[in-house]
Amino acid sequence: MAPISDDLIGSLNHAGAAAQAEDYAALGRQLARRGLSIDSLTERAMAWTVAVPTWGVGTGGTRFARFPGPGEPRNIHDKLEDCGVIQQLTRGTRTVSPHFPWDKVSDYNALRQEAAQYGLGFDAVNSNTFQDQLGQSLSYKFGSLAHAQAPTRAQAVEHNLECIEIGRQLGSTALTVWIGDGTNFAGQQNLTRMFENYLEAAAQIYAGLPADWLMFIEHKMYEPAFYSTVISDWGSNLIAAQTLGPKAKCLVDLGHHAPNTNIEQIVARLVQVGKLAGFHFNDSKYGDDDLDAGSVDPFRLFLVFNELVDAETRGAKDFRPAYMIDQSHNVTDPIESLMASAMEIARAYLQASLVDRAALAEAQEANDVLAAHRMLKAAYITDVSPILAEARMRAGGALDPIAAYRAAGYRAQKTAERPAVAGSSSGIV
Amino acid sequence: MAPISDDLIGSLNHAGAAAQAEDYAALGRQLARRGLSIDSLTERAMAWTVAVPTWGVGTGGTRFARFPGPGEPRNIHDKLEDCGVIQQLTRGTRTVSPHFPWDKVSDYNALRQEAAQYGLGFDAVNSNTFQDQLGQSLSYKFGSLAHAQAPTRAQAVEHNLECIEIGRQLGSTALTVWIGDGTNFAGQQNLTRMFENYLEAAAQIYAGLPADWLMFIEHKMYEPAFYSTVISDWGSNLIAAQTLGPKAKCLVDLGHHAPNTNIEQIVARLVQVGKLAGFHFNDSKYGDDDLDAGSVDPFRLFLVFNELVDAETRGAKDFRPAYMIDQSHNVTDPIESLMASAMEIARAYLQASLVDRAALAEAQEANDVLAAHRMLKAAYITDVSPILAEARMRAGGALDPIAAYRAAGYRAQKTAERPAVAGSSSGIV
């Protein structure tokens, strides 16, 4: 069930094949001079994958407005189809991460099969206790897992346990818990009691995890709470993960930190203590802007991957990070942004793989600062696009996914098929 | 037409009168020792006023959720009533600032009379081109006054001209223009062309200003745009105001600056060049958090007023700033927050009025740094609450407005009168 015509992809790939071959060969020769095998790198690129969030294919917005695009997905079935396009063309997004209650259906086995037809599996399940749902008995206005009152905490725990059950049926093995709980005023809540409430509630969720599941805890500096946030930084996240147990790990969203923060060092620290859950990739300039990965500070993205490849290379203990995109597409076609982002992330991963880690360690040991820095820079400025393209084509994807997507007229077709609906649940996060 | 029973206010004031008299007398003696007359200060407090935004009486929200409170105003008539409560109890919010199209009615003369019954006049009129309205022909998704395409800019100009016309009928003498125009991606627009487009469109609005009107231009660092914003800082704002002409001035919102910015110096600069329009008061810890004025950094609020009182004292040229509250009340009763904020702002104003500016100038001239700083601090730590309370009571307001409001049961009464409506336009900004 391929959303885009494979014939179209093939003919477009054919048209660009000669130029790609020339660039690939030239890069191969250059890399060979640097002691690197381009084919190994292409294999590495083919093995790479990052999850796409189901809500990401809808148009996002701000507190001021949301400007929907044409042909928006109306439900999880439309979303799967859109995610199928991304996977078909890029071949590097083999799972989707669902969100409940947004993606609720009556038959999850059927949903799992539906996804499989697009070549998609299910990644971590996301719960939602930052919004009130129709018919919900208690409001999350003043918090959920960290609410001052026990009944609201219990309701939020219950929802997370339900998400685990759904995830079990979908083949997921992780629950991602992000809560907006916090305060807007000094004194609104006791900061310690609020965290104790959170830890107690989170322990009940943790207790409900199947044996092979992990619990991903996501920290964020602020928003929706503007004075304090319960899990505001990796320090609080770490305490939570330590308190809960070995199945609890800390998720890093690139836009959830204070200005000027060295995020790659936080990644290194979490790897070191065996608590890195994985990532929500996006980019940001100001706050949790949820912009496309690599669009603001691509060198930072590279430096994060430099830590990840370093951990992989040295065989860091318990190192199995989960990778997911988490963006809000307010002014672009979400499918295009997600394809572009998936490719930018793969680019950073591959560039980080070019570093000669033995030589780097030697320069570091000798305090040859400039040489060490330039080794990273040499990897970063290498344009690995030909490798990424080769990997896509070998896997059946498109040489240029965005060009192919536009050529296929997918959005126009969906605009006709999917009449606009008011109050869609997609794209808000 | 007093929303709250004056008898109730009177009896509550009576109950607290003795304590108030004692505190007022004690403070009076202390101030006299410092060479200050408490009665002059009380008169100063009575003369103070700050405008309340009509949208402020609704519950605000974030991009994640909005949790409405009970008894929310359904329309401009309800909003005026709520604003009337604030003025009745605090006696320091004698105007309201309306927002269009949210506050549209068919008869503005009637609206003006309706407001007058609450003792309220109309302050600056606010236009809205950051949201699409039902039936609007062109979308603001990619901008309004700075849109790449002329027809959209023309539509946005037209809306502003309509706001001026409405404002004229309401007795306003200023138009506040805040636009969300900007970009989410480097390259999305040409930064220079975008500003040129803005200046050209703004000039058309400027040309439509009545002779005695001012145009307030509001800058903001980011949000809803996350890579660049056309009027992102006071430098861009200043260029715009200089380009447009003497009736264009720069509005300062305390939450619209980069982290760590010294806002009071920006205020001083704008006063110096005769371009300070006035303020949107609120407080913030992270971004444009729109929290209650003085709730995060009350000393900063004091330092802003220190500049304003300094400018007033030295008779700075063209110094007639407009004062307005602009907050988003997500977790409090908006009426309570607005009353508390109005009092915090008056507190800062009054504290700044305690500074002996001649002595300060002398210490500054002598580079007696510590002495100069401590003169500000001495003013700041003075608890002027008894003066503020006295001023309220003398003007017919409440000794303790929040206690009186709660005692009156206004919110419960309105909850019964105003059934909840979905999609209310209030409280989003």
Place this chain on the structure above:
Amino acid sequence: MAPISDDLIGSLNHAGAAAQAEDYAALGRQLARRGLSIDSLTERAMAWTVAVPTWGVGTGGTRFARFPGPGEPRNIHDKLEDCGVIQQLTRGTRTVSPHFPWDKVSDYNALRQEAAQYGLGFDAVNSNTFQDQLGQSLSYKFGSLAHAQAPTRAQAVEHNLECIEIGRQLGSTALTVWIGDGTNFAGQQNLTRMFENYLEAAAQIYAGLPADWLMFIEHKMYEPAFYSTVISDWGSNLIAAQTLGPKAKCLVDLGHHAPNTNIEQIVARLVQVGKLAGFHFNDSKYGDDDLDAGSVDPFRLFLVFNELVDAETRGAKDFRPAYMIDQSHNVTDPIESLMASAMEIARAYLQASLVDRAALAEAQEANDVLAAHRMLKAAYITDVSPILAEARMRAGGALDPIAAYRAAGYRAQKTAERPAVAGSSSGIV
């Protein structure tokens, strides 16, 4: 051995006594109405003390310049005398925190007795491996405890062990370890290996702690390293303290965090896990500005004390924080700044003591956000100056320490006694 004439202090106190008595009585009546006993609060103020750093009495500087003041202390003996003035006048700074090698002498028992004559004891000892000393065999240019090479790490460990030995002789029971180790370039060092090196070296220092000693680890976001810092945040600090053992705790310097950070929540977290060592008090607007405590954001200082008093009230486990001032006095008389800061810190502590914690907890439980916030604000706006003055006078100090200091002509006298020396070690941190 009182540096300032007690007669002078007495006569100045006498001159101000009537006004003080009036203000104290008025405040006492107001507090009584609020259910608080002013005399208990005065006793509380008298029991309060904060340590003064020996280097703080010298003039500080920036990388651009240091502008020494007149009469600067030339050695630890001069510094003790200056610290003696601070304690004599404020009566709230009963210990000093020495720094080595800056404060090295040949006879530490004699130094201890010399300090005792000023009524001073010794607080935590500070080591210094962020500068090279004359005759030092290996340089700290590329790091100390986290240096890439073992011999440099060993040298730094050795210095810390020597500091412990000196501290033992001085009666200290804690070692404060702040290192500047970090990198200026991505890739300069392996972030993980650097931390491992640090942990290994720190463990050797930890092993050398006497049984009743604590080790205070201080984190700082950046400077002198500008890309990464080994102990850059409280998360890394916590991991270090957890790894080392129960005697290792995390020190909070108010200027060592990322912009916008909610520091009081970090304090709450560290208290909660029993790892709060204590504080280096100062204030800052941009980076580690080391300005006078409470001079930039006094409400933040209050909120930190709100957490501390809350922890004290609820009897938090292992809660015995050490309090020290750490400032750089670039444009003020250091003695004046330290006295003013000691009083500001005591003010915040006392204001936090005014909060009715049972009523606060009740409002929090009920999600009465505004009421809860206003309870903190009511405490904060209370001018407790009369209580602080009363506590000073009852303890033999000055009603107005800065006025007394100026009247005594201490600085002029020292300017005559202490000829300027080049390259003084004081005041750089």
Place this chain on the structure above:
Amino acid sequence: MAPISDDLIGSLNHAGAAAQAEDYAALGRQLARRGLSIDSLTERAMAWTVAVPTWGVGTGGTRFARFPGPGEPRNIHDKLEDCGVIQQLTRGTRTVSPHFPWDKVSDYNALRQEAAQYGLGFDAVNSNTFQDQLGQSLSYKFGSLAHAQAPTRAQAVEHNLECIEIGRQLGSTALTVWIGDGTNFAGQQNLTRMFENYLEAAAQIYAGLPADWLMFIEHKMYEPAFYSTVISDWGSNLIAAQTLGPKAKCLVDLGHHAPNTNIEQIVARLVQVGKLAGFHFNDSKYGDDDLDAGSVDPFRLFLVFNELVDAETRGAKDFRPAYMIDQSHNVTDPIESLMASAMEIARAYLQASLVDRAALAEAQEANDVLAAHRMLKAAYITDVSPILAEARMRAGGALDPIAAYRAAGYRAQKTAERPAVAGSSSGIV
């Protein structure tokens, strides 16, 4: 007078020539497919030049410590020799920017000829009123051009006039004025009066400019002043430049802005109003870190050049920016860092030259956000190293300047020739 053996350079270039030819040819073919001529780009690279600051060849430091490197320049003659190496190897740094009084000599004509022997001319002259010099009559502790007292301001004006006179003899045509003036405490000075003092003093300097000279005013958010800075942002800078006249322009240092600031938009604004003086290139993560250009956020550097090339392309009025590096080299060999930085800056310039501005404008007009963004990204990810290398070699420089510098043993040779001196004036800024 070539500091490095041209034979050595030649033989190293020869050894790498084949690989360079292959990479150059491959890139040429790729660019040709994109409609770009590699030879035009190489010519463009050859025409590029950026000035090197004389103080940059010394080792910098922080307020905590300075760790000198071996073979440091002892005076302006040594500095010129080091700058000569940079120009000889990179061929893109044809001027130096001197600093007074650090670079004072008795015969400036001789100095000019000495520089010419290294192929160097003199760029903007830098004054220094942020430090006290031996024998200076009035201190700058409390300010210089903005000092509260007229005699100190006059002394600072006098120094700047002397710098102009020296610069005239050296063939400079611009004076760069950066002052540290500001305050550490709210209230220390009147913010308005301080700026008025500055404007009055600056006007006297401006009046002393030769007809063909420009005055470059440099703003900086903070440091050495930590509460307020007179010229803290581009808004204040703009007012100053507007007040002074057409010869006064605003200099942008990449590290002198608030966190998260969109610097490229500031560049665009200054170009638009004809007030962009030029740049002090460096990079930073936290404050004014003065790290190597492009080492922290190379995409930001590219985006700045994207504005510059855009302005060049559209023929912006009065657009003749001056380019200078301004870095502090604390842990690297300054010569290596300056060569690497000069190359990174040229890289960004060249990458920005790859953008098809007509196609970009078309995508912008159509609000094709993703396409527009990706046009910038396509330019940015292009590795233009072969062009930069080709340009260097064609101009007589080194294929790999840092490798050649190391091979030449220049630093070891200078270490022998230049005995270490204490208190060197280099490298502090």
